[in-house]
Structure formats: C-alpha cells, structure tokens
Amino acid sequence: MPLPNVLIIGAMKAGTTSLYMDVADRRGAFLAQDKEPHALCSDDVLTPAGLAAYAANYANAPEGAICCDASTGYAKRPDSEGIVERAARVLPAGFKAVYMVRHPIDRIISQHHHEYVDGIVGPQIDREVRRHARYIHYSRYAYQLEPWLAQLGPDRVRVIRFEDYVSRRAETVADLLGFLGLAADHGAGGEARVYNKSQGKPVSGPRWDAFRQSSAYRRWLRPLAPPKLRLALQRLILPKATAQLAPPTEETLSFLREELRNDVGLLERTLGRSLQWSGFETAHSTAEK
Template sequence: MSLPSILIIGSMKAGTTSLYMDLAQHPAVFFQADKEPHSLCSDDVLTPAGLEQYAALYAKAEPGQRSCDASTGYTKLPDFPGVPARATQVLPADFQAIYLVRHPIDRIVSQHHHEFFAGEAGPSIDDEIRTQPRYIQYSRYYEQLAPWVDAIGKDRILVVRFEDYVERRPEAMERICQFLGLDAAEFVDREAVAYNKSQGKPVLSSVWRQARESGFYRKIVRPLMPAGMRQAVRGLLLPKAKQELPKLSAEGREYLRRELKGDVEALSRYLNLNEPLWEGF
C-alpha cells in the first residue's frame, strides 16, 4: 500500500501551491492529481475503505519515489482536529512534515482576498476578521504546530518562512531537499514563478466550477494533465479577477497585531530565534 511519507501541512496562502509545483518536478517525489486531498481531516481514513481510497491516490508512484500530500487543512484548527493523530496511525512511521508560515497579517489579507473572489466572504476585511474566527486561528502558527510536535517531534518537521522561500527560492529549496533527503540538483530554479496568487487570479464561473467538479474532468482529464499545464490552461481560459483588492484599515491591522503577538513570540522561541520572525511583533 502506497501512502505519503511527505506532508505539506500548510499554512493556507503561504506558498503551498508554489512548493507543490516545485517539488512535483523532482523525479523522486510523486503527487497525485489533486493538490489538497485533505484525507487526514476525517476519521474516514481510519476505516479500511477510507484508507484504501487514500492509498489509491498514490498507487501510480514509481519505485523509489516518495509520495507527498499537500493539504492546508492539516493546520486549520479548530475546524479539523485530530489530524496529527490520524497521520501517525496510517502513514509510514518516519513521515516528515513541512509547514510554510507567512507574516500572519499578510496571510490573513491574502486569505480574505482569496475567499472574497470566490464569493465566500464579504468585502470588508475589518468586518470579517472580527466575525469569522478562522482568519486569526489559521495565522496562530505555533498553536497549529504544537499538536504536530507532540505527535512526531521537532526533528521531523521543517518550518519554512514564506518570505525566505519567495525571496531566496533556490536556497530555500536546497534546505527543503536536504531535510527530505532529496538531491537538490534535481530542482529546476523557477524563482520568478508564483502560483495561486489572489491578485489577477482566474475567477471560476458557475459553468467552469461545474466542469471542474464533473466526473469526466476529475477521472479522465485531470489525471492525464500535468499540474503545470492545468495552471496554464486555467489562466488562459478563465476571466481574471479585478485588480481592486479590499484594504485592511490601520485599526484592523493593530487589532490583528494584538491578537497574534503572543503566538508569533511563541513560534520564534520554538525556532530558537532571539527576535520575532516578522516586524511589528
């Protein structure tokens, strides 16, 4: 039974799609067609049928390849509890996890833009952050990370700062490959490429959304089309989102800073840093 030995556990809007695309080109890594299966978010994976379904996603991995599951739901407490415990029950005993973290306020703004263009959030970031706890919860990185550390220990988790990954991508990929035991020479530098950005992101109309969710697309078209080609076709065929993005007020930014300051400090201590990971904290 083929199951992932690499997890990209998040966080949402912190470069997970770009890392997925970068690692997907490495010949020693196998990804199934859907970037985010979220299989470990449910107890269904603990049943024989659910485990078989999860393993089937990676059945086409070649001998010697390591399968990777990249699902941001794995660091979305309290919405999806118990993920580390399920992972330790079903995955190989030595599986590793990569956790991408981004300036927590910038991540929240990007999440809101993503959800706003998808029709899942209202236009006011200030209103959303005060009424929808998920925005702040998903940016409490240390709180999200702690259950993983308890489950598998620090040595099997790599925390990568989004800003380092974006600004020094080859160096970041060398560090990631070293952590995973992969040959970094197989990584092709695509430093200028960024995927899944909210600004200018293609908008899914109802027709396109239905087509994407159809059985024909998911079972026939998607598995045969490489991830990079899917991104390119989607960008060519779908209308682009408007460039005007909702703004976060100064008051909203200060509110978020107060809410997240303690968690940023805790994560900085976890990483043995003498100062916070990001300015303003």
Template sequence: MRLPDFLIIGAMKSGTTGLFFDVCGHPQVYMPVNKEPHALCDDKVLTEAGKQEYADLYVAAGADQLVGDASTGYSKLPDRPGVVERAVAVLPEDFRAIYIIREPISRIISQHYHEFSRGLVGADINAVVREHPRYLDFSRYAWQLRPWVEAIGRDRIRVVLFEQYKSSRSAVVAETCRFLGLDPDERPAIDEQEVFNAGDGKPVPGPIWNAIRGNKMYQKLVRPLVSSRARHHLRKYFMRKAPPRPTPPSAETIAWLQQELANDREELAAQWDISPWGDVPAN
C-alpha cells in the same frame, strides 16, 4: 500500499502551491494529480476503504520515489480537528511535515481576498476578521504546530518562511530536499520567475470551470492524464477573473490583529527561533 512519506501542511495563502510544484519537480518525488486531497481531514481515512482510496492516489509512484500530500487543511485548527491523530494512525512511522508560514497580517489580507473573490465574505476586511475567528486562528502558527510537535517531534518538522522562499527560492527548495533525504542537485533548475496563486487577477471558479471539473468524463479520463502544473496554468482560460482588491485593513484593525497574535509570535520565536517580521505587513 503507498501512503505519504511527507506532508506540506500549510499555511493557507503562504506559498504552498509554489512549494508543492518545486518539491514535486524532483525526480524522486511523486505527488498526486489532486494537489490538496485533504484525506486526513476526515475519519474516513481510518477505515480500510478510506485508507485504500487515499493510497490509490499514489499507485503510479515509483518504488524509489517519496510520495507527498500538500493540503492546507492540515493546519486549520480548530476548523479541521484530528488531522495529526489520523496522520499518526495511517502514515509511515517516520513521515515528515513541512509548514510554510507568512507574515501574519499579509496572510490574513490574502486569505480575505481569496474568500471575497469567491463570494464567501464581504469586502470590508475590518468587519470580516472580527466576525470570523479563522483569520486569526490560521495565523497562530505556534499553536497550529503544537500537536505536530507533540506527535512526531521537532526533528521531523521543517518550518519554511514564505518571505525567505520568495527571495531565495532555489536555496529554500534545496534545503527542503535535504530535509526529505533527497539530493537537491538531482532536481532540475527552478524557474525563479514562475509564480503560482498570485492574488491580483488570479482566476476564480465560475460556471464554466465548475461544469468542467464536475464532469465525470473529465474526472476519469482527462484529469489523470494532465499534470497538476499544466492544469494550474490552463484553468485560467475557463475561470473568471478575480475582482479588484478591497480596501486594505485600517491601522486600528492591524493593531488589533497584531495584539491578538502577540503571544503566539512570542511562542514561535521562543520555540522555533523565528521572529522575522516587523510591525507592518510585508509587501
């Protein structure tokens, strides 16, 4: 029974999709058709049936390949509790975790646009971020990392900066491969211009796409034969265009968010030697 040798645990809207595709481009890596199985978010994985269902995602993996799971729900405390405990219970003893993080205010703005585009929240980000704690919680990176560190130790965790990944993609992917024990030279050259999940104009689910992905014939016969990368690029033809971006947060809201996140950023700097962001959102 094969279960993930490594996890890409988030953070949401921080480049996880791009990193997923770049890492699984290595010939010695296998990732499932479903990019985000979120299997470790539910106690079902602790049962024999649930564990087997999780393992079924990796039946096509080669014996010499590492297998991975990239699910942003794995760093969404307190909304998704118990992930670390489930991971320790079912994964190989030496599994590793990769956490890609982004300048927090920019991440929050991107999350709001993502949720607004899907009709989940209103357009006024100033009100939304005060009403829904998840925007701040998902940006408390040091806090999200704590249970992972306590469970598996710092040596088995790699923290990647989205901004560094964006500016030096090949180098960051090479270092990530080395962290996983892979030879980065075996990975084909990366197309630095290829962009995944860019916010503006990004297609969002609509009636046509929902009907296609909910079709049993598609799920059983078509989806397994189409790579994650191909499906990612093709789905835009069946999904509606996202609405224009809402008005950005006010200076008062940005200052409030910065203050709320100040202690976590101090902890991140102290524990991980990561303090790359200034006082204004990154472009």
C-alpha cells in the same frame, strides 16, 4: 499500498502551491493528482474504503518515491482537529511535515481577498476579521504547529518562512529537498512563477466546476495532465480576479497585532530564531539585533 510520507500542511495563503510545484518536478517525488486531498481531515480515512480512496491518489507512484500530500486544511485548528493523530495511524513510519509561515497579517489580508473572490465573505476586511475567528486562528502558527511537534518531534517538521522562500527561493527549495531526501537536481528552486496568488487568480464558475467533476475529466483527462499543466491551463482559460479591496485600518492592524503577538513570540522561542516580522518585535527578535 502507497501513502504519503511527506505532508505540506499549510499555512493557507503562505506560498504552499508554489512550493508544491517546486517539488513536483524533482526526480524521486510523486505528488497526488489533486493538490489538496484533505483526506486526513475526516475519520473516513480510518476506514478501509476511505484509506483505499486516499491511497488511490498515489497508485501510480514509482517504487521508493517520496509521495507528497499538500493540504492546507491540515493546519486549520480548531476547525479541523485530530489531523496528526490520523496521520500517525495511517501513514508510513517516519513521515515528515512541512509548514510554511508568512507575516501573520499579510496572510490574513490574502486569505480575506481569496475568500472575497470566492464569494464567501464581504469586501470589508475590518468587519470580516472580527466576525470570523478563523482569520486569526490560521495565523497562530505556534498553536497550529503544537500537535505536529508533539507527535513527530522537531527533526521531522520543517518550518519555512515565506519571506525567505520569496527572497532566496533556490536556496530554500534546495534545503527542503535535502530534508525530504531528494536530490537538488534540475536547478533547485525551479522557475520563479508564483501560483495561486489572490490578485489575478483564475476564477472558476459553475460550468468549469461541473467539468472538473465530470467522469470523463476525472477518469481520462486529469490523469494525463500533471498538476502544473492543469494550473497553467486554468490561468489561460479562466477569467482573472481583479478586485481591489481597501486595506485594513490602523485600528484593525493594532487589533490583529495584539491578538497574534504572543503566538509570534512562542513560535520564535520554539524555532530558536527571530522571524523578523514588522509589528511583531519581541524580546527574542530584539536580542538578535
């Protein structure tokens, strides 16, 4: 029964969809039809039926393929806990995790825009980041990484800085492929397309959602269309998000910097390098200059 031996665990709005698509076309890689199965978020995966449903995503994987699960819900503590413990119980020995991190406040701004477009929150980011603790929690990358590093060890966890991915995409992807044991063929780095940007993202409606959940789509159409093609069709067919939201005030930026500063410093010490994020100059980053 094939199961993932690579997890792209997040962070949300840090480029995971684009990275997922860069890996998708590589020889020897197999990605689930659903980009984010989130199977490890529930104890259901520990039952025979739940584990079989999870494995069904990889039933068509060639023998020896690197199977990948990209679910940003795997780095959303404290809303989702116990992920790594479930992974350790059901996944193949030696499985690896990939975690993308982005300037913490830029990620929060993108998450807010994404959730506003989806109708989850209101348009005022100054209010929403104080009402919903998840914005700060999901940007506490050292906190999110802690259980993964404790369970897997640093040799099986790769942290990718979003800014490096954007500025040196081919080099970053080639390095990741080496970490995963995949050849950097087909021109490592793939196309420069960015997927799942909050601004201009396809906006689904009730009819599209009903179509995607229909038995005809899930049984016949979805298996014939790889993830990259499905995303391309969504961009072509669905309306695009056009909302322009006011940026956070300086007071809110100061609030977020104070909330996140210690975590950034801890992450830099964990990784042994500066993350070079403006507004988060730490003793580690200062020493490197």
